[in-house]
Amino acid sequence: MMEEIIIAGFGGQGVMSMGQLLAYAGMAEGKFVSWLPSYGPEQRGGTANCTVVLSKEPIGSPLVSNPATAIVMNAPSFDKFEPKVKPGGLLIVNTSMADRKSMRTDIHTIYIKATDMAGRLGSPKSANMVLLGALLAYLPIVSEEAIIQSLEKVLSPGKQHLLKLNEEALKLGKSHLISSETARS
Amino acid sequence: MGKLLMKGNEVIAEAAVHAGCKYFFGYPITPQSELVAYMARRLPEAGGLFLQAESEIAAINMVYGAAGTGVRVMTSSSSPGFSLKQEGISYLAGAELPALIVNIARGGPGLGNIQPAQSDYFQVTKGGGHGDYNIPVLAPATLQEIIDLIREAFEIADRYRTPVILLGDGMLGQMMEAVEFPEKPAVKETHKEWTTTGTRGDGAPRVITSLDLNAESLEQRNEHLQRKFASIRQNEARFETLYCEDADYFVVAYGTVARIAVNAVKKARKDGVKAGLIRPITLWPFPLQPFIDTRDRAKGYLAVEMSAGQMVDDVRLSVNGRAAVSFFGRTGGVVPTQEEIYEQLIITAGGGDVNENGI
Numbered sequence: 001m002m003e004e005i006i007i008a009g010f011g012g013q014g015v016m017s018m019g020q021l022l023a024y025a026g027m028a029e030g031k032f033v034s035w036l037p038s039y040g041p042e043q044r045g046g047t048a049n050c051t052v053v054l055s056k057e058p059i060g061s062p063l064v065s066n067p068a069t070a071i072v073m074n075a076p077s078f079d080k081f082e083p084k085v086k087p088g089g090l091l092i093v094n095t096s097m098a099d100r101k102s103m104r105t106d107i108h109t110i111y112i113k114a115t116d117m118a119g120r121l122g123s124p125k126s127a128n129m130v131l132l133g134a135l136l137a138y139l140p141i142v143s144e145e146a147i148i149q150s151l152e153k154v155l156s157p158g159k160q161h162l163l164k165l166n167e168e169a170l171k172l173g174k175s176h177l178i179s180s181e182t183a184r185s
Numbered sequence: 186m187g188k189l190l191m192k193g194n195e196v197i198a199e200a201a202v203h204a205g206c207k208y209f210f211g212y213p214i215t216p217q218s219e220l221v222a223y224m225a226r227r228l229p230e231a232g233g234l235f236l237q238a239e240s241e242i243a244a245i246n247m248v249y250g251a252a253g254t255g256v257r258v259m260t261s262s263s264s265p266g267f268s269l270k271q272e273g274i275s276y277l278a279g280a281e282l283p284a285l286i287v288n289i290a291r292g293g294p295g296l297g298n299i300q301p302a303q304s305d306y307f308q309v310t311k312g313g314g315h316g317d318y319n320i321p322v323l324a325p326a327t328l329q330e331i332i333d334l335i336r337e338a339f340e341i342a343d344r345y346r347t348p349v350i351l352l353g354d355g356m357l358g359q360m361m362e363a364v365e366f367p368e369k370p371a372v373k374e375t376h377k378e379w380t381t382t383g384t385r386g387d388g389a390p391r392v393i394t395s396l397d398l399n400a401e402s403l404e405q406r407n408e409h410l411q412r413k414f415a416s417i418r419q420n421e422a423r424f425e426t427l428y429c430e431d432a433d434y435f436v437v438a439y440g441t442v443a444r445i446a447v448n449a450v451k452k453a454r455k456d457g458v459k460a461g462l463i464r465p466i467t468l469w470p471f472p473l474q475p476f477i478d479t480r481d482r483a484k485g486y487l488a489v490e491m492s493a494g495q496m497v498d499d500v501r502l503s504v505n506g507r508a509a510v511s512f513f514g515r516t517g518g519v520v521p522t523q524e525e526i527y528e529q530l531i532i533t534a535g536g537g538d539v540n541e542n543g544i
Contacts, residue, residue: 020190020361023190023361024190027188027190027363032362032363033190033361033362033363034360034361034362035190035360035361035362036356036359036361037359037360039215039216039299039355039359058327059362060444060445060447060448060451060523061444061445061447061448061523062356062362062441062444063356063441063445063520063522065522065523065524
């Protein structure tokens, strides 16, 4: 088993922390994990991305040019990573910030108004968790329990009060995905 | 202690603390600043001293001063900052002072950029500063390996009275992986009868210097250094091989590029090409053994680097004309992909027209 995921968006959308959360959860489940950030000047005001690899075996390359899965949180990231997803792969789009349809017919695309949905929970910033919930509902690469346990570790002591909100956002993304995929099939 | 998810830069710092490093003098520069920041918090807590110097030049000379008292000391930087330290590194080599110097390399030449690169290979393995000297250079490929190699770096430094370099790239410094710190005591303090900590009137005064105005005497000092370097060459070369037993074609790569190459080698194997990987762990001394073991039956070697071709020279010297050596590299902070390496490997195996410059 080897999962390669790229998460991309504006700096500040929680792209890096979402990737770290996946890596933590994978580690908690005994998998080999790697997390590689884009750390160039593009982070300042432009797009940022990170690559997460989860594997049952030691990880070779932490750098992935064609991921099986991409989560894009804004329009520039959509444009950049849509062509890079492997055929048969998965693209998850935050349509609150990137409102167009994918031109690809050889991948599965999930559209979700994550920022709007997170806003209704009271925190647009937890859009990343809504998207993560959707990812895990479609592709259970790590368990929800592992994510929630890892959240406690990732959130600094001063932000532990956000635990509940993040958990709600995760569940919201998950239930939204399940209902929309049921409608689609 | 259990598994921790940490950044490469932080792993270097924590591993050094575990190995008993008590003194850090440095100056921040991307992509290794997390190392400096981590030490600023961690060393005082561990009973050590962290000092942010006014420049890289000041920092390396503080390392010289501290090493002269026999304490375990280190500094770290990235390419342009590392260049600034070169004068001090030559002095450390000349005065035979043990210390650890980390270079988390970035794209050059000049100010370049902050992306990963391996274009400081010549600088770290061929001397770099003035005078006849070499410094052991360790190049980890994973964050777990960093922990082992930092420990070995301090041991080698003490054993041979030499500065040691740990060379990584921006990707290694910035990425996160799960690591586990073994419950080992700090590297054993060796008896250092040469330290300048004051004789208190007992015995002859001790002097630590690289200055020697008498030519014959300086030549003797050089001969002593060369004997020491020969001994390091003899005893400290380290490497790892993968699928080399039955391989026809050998990818040679170090550090993070070796990891990317693993994927390419595995794919080539699936496609019926008998490929193997030689990963030098020490860049100086460059490991000769895996080439002696394979060069008489090898159909070809492919050196892959994030440079315009530097380690490939050592590969050619080690193969010594007994097989073809080709090269593929990306420069300026561009990281070669596994697909590119695979493609080059197939060209090498097909005996096709390999782009000698690779760019």
